[in-house]
Amino acid sequence: MTAVAPLFSDPYRQRFAAFMTNRREPDAVARLRHSAFERFTTLGLPTREQESWRLTDLNALQAIAFQRPAEAALDAGVLPTLETPTHRLAFVNGRFAPKLSRLHELPDQALVASLGQALLTHPERVEPYLERLPGLENHPFAALNTAFWEDGVLVDLPRGVVIDTPIHLVFYATGGDSAVHPRLLLVLEEGAQATVVVEYRGAGRYLNAPMTELQLDTGAVLHYHKIQEESPQAFHFGGIRVRQGRDSQAHLHLLSFGGQLARTDLQALLDGEGAHCNLSGLTLVRDTQFGAIHVRVEHAQPHGTSAQIFKSVLDDKAHTVFDGMIHVRQHAQKTDARQANRNLLLSKQAHANANPRLEILADDVKCGHGSSTGFLDPDAEFYLRARGIPVAQARALLVHAFANDSLNRIRLTSLRERLACVLADHLALDIMEKI
Amino acid sequence: MLEIHNLHVTVEGRDILKGIDLIIHPGETHAIMGPNGSGKSTLANVIAGREGYTVTEGSILFEGKNLLEMDPEIRACEGLFLAFQYPVEIPGVANLYFLKAAVNAVRKYRGEPPVDAMDFWELVNERMALVKMDESMLKRSVNEGFSGGEKKRNEVFQMAVLQPRFAVMDETDSGLDIDALKVVADGVNALRGPERGFLVITHYQRLLDYIVPDHVHVLVNGRIARSGGKDLALELEKQGYALYNEEPGRARRAA
Numbered sequence: 141m142t143a144v145a146p147l148f149s150d151p152y153r154q155r156f157a158a159f160m161t162n163r164r165e166p167d168a169v170a171r172l173r174h175s176a177f178e179r180f181t182t183l184g185l186p187t188r189e190q191e192s193w194r195l196t197d198l199n200a201l202q203a204i205a206f207q208r209p210a211e212a213a214l215d216a217g218v219l220p221t222l223e224t225p226t227h228r229l230a231f232v233n234g235r236f237a238p239k240l241s242r243l244h245e246l247p248d249q250a251l252v253a254s255l256g257q258a259l260l261t262h263p264e265r266v267e268p269y270l271e272r273l274p275g276l277e278n279h280p281f282a283a284l285n286t287a288f289w290e291d292g293v294l295v296d297l298p299r300g301v302v303i304d305t306p307i308h309l310v311f312y313a314t315g316g317d318s319a320v321h322p323r324l325l326l327v328l329e330e331g332a333q334a335t336v337v338v339e340y341r342g343a344g345r346y347l348n349a350p351m352t353e354l355q356l357d358t359g360a361v362l363h364y365h366k367i368q369e370e371s372p373q374a375f376h377f378g379g380i381r382v383r384q385g386r387d388s389q390a391h392l393h394l395l396s397f398g399g400q401l402a403r404t405d406l407q408a409l410l411d412g413e414g415a416h417c418n419l420s421g422l423t424l425v426r427d428t429q430f431g432a433i434h435v436r437v438e439h440a441q442p443h444g445t446s447a448q449i450f451k452s453v454l455d456d457k458a459h460t461v462f463d464g465m466i467h468v469r470q471h472a473q474k475t476d477a478r479q480a481n482r483n484l485l486l487s488k489q490a491h492a493n494a495n496p497r498l499e500i501l502a503d504d505v506k507c508g509h510g511s512s513t514g515f516l517d518p519d520a521e522f523y524l525r526a527r528g529i530p531v532a533q534a535r536a537l538l539v540h541a542f543a544n545d546s547l548n549r550i551r552l553t554s555l556r557e558r559l560a561c562v563l564a565d566h567l568a569l570d571i572m573e574k575i
Numbered sequence: 576m577l578e579i580h581n582l583h584v585t586v587e588g589r590d591i592l593k594g595i596d597l598i599i600h601p602g603e604t605h606a607i608m609g610p611n612g613s614g615k616s617t618l619a620n621v622i623a624g625r626e627g628y629t630v631t632e633g634s635i636l637f638e639g640k641n642l643l644e645m646d647p648e649i650r651a652c653e654g655l656f657l658a659f660q661y662p663v664e665i666p667g668v669a670n671l672y673f674l675k676a677a678v679n680a681v682r683k684y685r686g687e688p689p690v691d692a693m694d695f696w697e698l699v700n701e702r703m704a705l706v707k708m709d710e711s712m713l714k715r716s717v718n719e720g721f722s723g724g725e726k727k728r729n730e731v732f733q734m735a736v737l738q739p740r741f742a743v744m745d746e747t748d749s750g751l752d753i754d755a756l757k758v759v760a761d762g763v764n765a766l767r768g769p770e771r772g773f774l775v776i777t778h779y780q781r782l783l784d785y786i787v788p789d790h791v792h793v794l795v796n797g798r799i800a801r802s803g804g805k806d807l808a809l810e811l812e813k814q815g816y817a818l819y820n821e822e823p824g825r826a827r828r829a830a
Contacts, residue, residue, distance in 0.1 A: 520663050522625055523663040524677075525646070525647040526647050526648075526657050526659075527648075527673070528651035528681045529677055531648065538665070540667070541665065541666060541667025541668045544667060545666075
């Protein structure tokens with residue numbers, strides 16, 4: 141093991157010591173923080189010698205001495221809404237903001253709360269999950285998160301609880317070179333169902349590294365939306381771990397628009413027969429933005445199905461990475477796993493890396509993957525122009541058609557319509573013309 | 576309305592059109608026939624403004640204006656229409672939305688406000704009946720998954736909605752069975768009138784049984800080898816292009 145350069149770890153150690161001073165929380169949690177911090181110092185920040193970090197350039201990040209975020213008050217108008225009743229939890233600089241939050245009545249035993257509150261009121265339902273993020277043990281930002289999380293979310297739905305009202309989780313960072321490490325924990329017990337929208341936003345320069353654990357027991361159904369609209373200077377490192385039981389359904393939408401450097405590591409473990417995992421992603425980047433998605437879908441039990449479609453639209457000198465692995469264990473017969481990656485380049489200087497991978501140890505499976513990267517179809521562009529549509533509008537229409545497919549998969553109408561406007565703005569397309 | 580003078584066109588440095596002269600007046604329908612590779616589609620594409628074609632000599636005037644200086648969308652807004660030989664599939668763009676965008680682009684060019692939704696819907700319904708198109712095609716993506724016949728009907732439908740002053744039909748008959756051919760021809764005939772001109776490009780005489788032209792030109796190896804009335808098409812059908820002493824397909828192979 142290479143020793144971590146002292147220059148790298150010392151500021152973190154000081155930050156950690158300050159962070160731990162006067163914390164009021166169970167000893168078990170403090171111990172977890174210490175061990176996670178030690179794990180982080182051993183792991184170090186990733187280097188480009190590590191295969192999965194080869195294309196993620198952390199130089200700009202390492203040049204910044206990130207701080208523990210300051211207290212900040214925020215006007216409610218800054219935060220996004222869904223224009224529909226929601227259970228809403230808002231966080232400013234990683235800390236729960238009760239005044240910006242609103243919970244409606246919940247079914248008996250169901251918990252939707254800030255993680256800090258839940259730790260005080262229901263420690264037995266939180267502590268077992270804090271110890272580690274399975275599958276992300278070697279992810280340095282996961283270790284940092286366990287050491288430094290200040291707050292986050294617990295959604296715990298007992299057996300059979302179905303929550304129709306969307307759960308809206310909003311994280312806002314106010315910059316100032318702060319580092320925020322939200323922790324999200326969603327547990328859907330047998331047959332539980334929920335729709336969750338997580339939004340990340342901010343202003344100025346900061347690091348946001350949220351870690352999310354999604355557990356779906358037998359027959360649970362989760363619709364999960366991650367909307368990353370960080371500020372243009374922000375760094376975003378998200379980790380999501382999905383663990384699925386028998387016949388459960390996870391539908392995840394990852395939409396990534398902001399940040400100078402944004403990366404999501406997603407691990408899905410289909411650990412029960414007949415589990416279904418549906419992943420859809422859309423990344424829009426321009427200028428010198430970098431956006432990366434690293435996905436691993438692991439089929440551990442038979443009859444599982446997974447479908448992935450990840451798209452990106454790149455303009456200017458932007459860069460995206462799609463690194464996707466489907467792993468089918470020997471026991472996971474009758475697996476049906478699909479993966480598609482489509483990248484649309486709007487500029488000759490934009491750059492998309494695609495690395496779709498399959499590892500299949502079972503012998504009776506259907507697996508397929510495909511990746512394509514290309515420019516707009518000149519024939520389609522000419523066809524639109526030959527009907528009188530100006531070239532800029534023709535191009536915008538074609539890009540919209542490519543990207544809108546990802547939005548159309550979102551069932552939550554108010555969210556889908558708002559994102560359609562984000563997309564239209566991005567393309568300077570007048571959506572009001574739409575029929 | 577369309578005047579082509581001494582038009583020379585190269586594609587990737589090869590001569591395809593070698594001096595075309597053609598004058599079409601309002602109300603006239605002209606047919607251009609010729610063997611494969613004679614330059615028929617090149618002529619259609621140059622008129623519509625597709626990239627990749629270089630005009631080395633000559634001119635095209637449309638209603639007195641220099642067509643070659645205009646971008647493709649400007650040509651369309653000026654009233655020119657190309658029915659594509661191979662209509663393009665555009666996944667994710669609904670036919671109806673596409674059509675409305677096109678109609679409004681032309682209206683904007685003319686300084687008119689966007690089309691009224693009800694008026695547009697009426698026009699669309701009326702024109703749909705003309706080409707016997709099913710309403711479900713409006714919601715589908717442009718040409719995506721359409722059969723060959725549906726694609727060609729969609730071209731005529733678009734033309735019927737956009738009501739151009741001049742239309743070029745580039746092998747609109749290719750790949751059509753006789754029923755589809757009649758539907759397409761009926762659609763074109765319904766639009767014929769004293770103010771509108773047509774240039775119908777075809778390999779086969781068959782289409783001209785249904786769209787009866789005023790003038791027929793035979794294009795061989797980049798030149799108009801002969802012009803005549805509608806009977807010329809029948810003559811060609813009997814005798815083929817061999818009379819013109821040209822090996823067919825030269826231009827295409829050269830291209």
